[in-house]
Amino acid sequence: MSGTALAAPALAASDDLRRDRSGGVWRRTWFDRIVGWALPLTVLVAVIPILDLAYWICVRALPSFTLATLTTNPSGAGGGLYAPLVGTLEILLLATTTAVAFGLIGGLVTAEYLDEAGAGVVRVTANVMAGIPSIIVGLFGFLAFVLAFGWGASLAAAGVTLGVFMTPYVFRATDLAYASIPPHIREAALGSGARPIQYLLRVATPIALPQVLSGVFLAMAIGVGETAPLYLTTSAAAIPPSGLFVPAGALSLYIWEDFQNPLPGAVHIAFEAAFLLLVIVVGLNVLVRLIGQRARRRLEGLFQ
Amino acid sequence: MSPPSSPPTPQDGQPLPAPPGPSSSNLGALRRILPYIPALIPLAITVAIVLVLVQATHFENFGRSFWSFNAAQNGILIYVVGSFLTSVPALALAMGIGLAVAIASAVYMPGWLASWTDPFVDLLSGIPSIVYGLWGYFVVAPYFKADVYPWTTTYLAWIPGFAANRTSPSGTGASVMLAIVILFLMILPVTTLLMRDALRSIPKDLWESGLALGATRWEVTRRVSIPYCRRGIWGAAFLGFGRAMGETVAVFMVIGQIPRLPTNIYDNTSTMASLIIAEVDTAFEKSSVGYQTLHFLAELGLVLMGISLAVNVAGRWLIRRTFTEVAGV
Secondary structure, X not given: OHHHHHXXXXXXXXXXXXXXXXXXXXXXXXXXXXXXXXXXXXOHHXXXXXXXXXXXXXXXHHHHOOHHHHHOOEEOOEEOOHHHHHHHHHHHHHHHHHHHXXXXXXXXXHHHOOOHHHHHXXXXXXXXXXXXXXXXXXXXXXXXXXXXXXXXOOHHHHHHHHHHHHHHHHHHHHHHHHHXXXXXXXXXXXXXXXXXXXXXXXXXXXXXXXXHHHHHHHHHHHHHOOOHHHHHHOOOOOOOOOOOOXXXXXXXXXXHHHOOOOOHHHHHHHHHHXXXXXXXXXXXXXXXXXHHXXXXXXXXXXXX | OOOOOOOOOOOOOOOOOOOOOOOHHHHHHHHHHOOHHHHOHHHHHHHHHHHHHHHOOOHHHOOOOOOOXXXXXXXXXXXXXXXXXXXXXXXXXXXHHHHHHHHHHHHHOOHHHHHHHHHHHHHHHHOOHHHHHHHHHHHHHHHHHHHHHHHHHHHOOOOOOOOOOOOOOOOOOOOHHHHHHHHHHHHHHHHHHHHHHHHHOOOHHHHHHHHHOOOOHHHHHHHHHHHHOHHHHHHHHHHHHHHHHHOOHHHHHHHEOOOOOOOOOOOOEOOHHHHHHHHHHHHHOOOXXXXXXXXXXXXXXXXXXXXXXXXXXXXXXXXXXXXXXXXXX
């Protein structure tokens, strides 16, 4: 008796839906089905450009791509990409170090030591910082490191500027990694007599580390392709950097310098550099995905 | 050693209060303040960026000529208009297609299919800006010039700005339209990811009670899910817009980079971000022109920073969650 009474509003509402403006059940069902076929097709808008881009970069880079491309320095509108490749890796190393130095402790502390309100505010600031355009960070690096600190266009200026740009990504990944550890793990650790520092170093960190690593790799994948901050803080040197305060070339800079160069060899160099950059970025993204998946599976295990 | 005034009561999910040590009140305050020092590094860097930009500007430069269309006297309105003219249509496209992809992925696709298509969308955001620019300049621009522009001038001439009374002056196919298309592809993953996440976060009860009332999946999505996710969708729009405004090198490569107002969609123009990178060479010079340019770029950068901060704060206020996902959104 009470069951029907409870169901009455629901039945009335379903009656409403049946007498809906959009027509009969048959028509509504078919509309749903057509939408169900049409909407997934819109994914092609994302898939086709990616495949086209990958195809054309390969088609225009691979015919002239040899081992010599990786082992010789660029010269004029020809030569290889040894110097920009080394430069990219060195800039990335310095940038990652900077970003980890700025972001890691902050993210950890936000997840572990701040109260909810404070952590909320801090997370908004980190997220907003992640939205600052890279050209603005580049302009900051140019004004602060190149001019005010007097480092000039150099490996140091480029690395630190890129590190500043990558900081919020490391910060957020670390925060998220520690914040997603289920609370009962902490309670179990502290309840069985672990000191807070022991919990942090020997319980939480091993759980969070894969996710932190995947965040660092993600930051590297985002940073390695950046052009604007590097263009403002270093210059496309043709030899690998011999020290911190000399210019270091980068792959993205070579694309930038060569794409408008009318000499025919320059365009080849640009496409070869783009191909290398794409390989590095996709490789890092795959790494992020693999580590992230394993971390998630482990975390799901902890919840059981 | 004195006992604390009230015994600590551990709550579920809350960090346990630190055990009282020697002089626990001082240490307690210190323990509460100290973590904020590393935690506020992102805020400190943001403030530092603003301060560095401000100290590089000349305040007297923010006069009437700064807010004018006169590019020769360092007026910035052409670039502001250029930024909006490219970002807004790109955002409109990215919101429409993004919502379609997000609904497809969150509602209609079987799990195995979504797990194949989602990475494509994520990867779209991983591709460096410069690679988009290279592809746009050497592959898409010639194609647009040969095939797309003739088609749109014939069949879409009724839309204002689509009838060509003057073709792209650079002759390479670079145009406002191409910039819009490339920007659209670059921000599509941002809007899609945020909306997909919002749509996936609706409570299962709500979804199932809609279906149980006899509504189709489309009707529940249209009348329940989308109103429920309104905040997330608006947030995606703000964050996507912020991303579009800040794009630099790809836009520079496909927009033609001429400081003037475009007369139609095939014309060239310039955006704030692309102007900064175009003028940096001059700013490196140690001459009076160089210093003038440096001040101008800092002023332009400050305006861009202001817009981007406002948009991002609004977007993050609407979407308070942090996203785990791969694209770094």
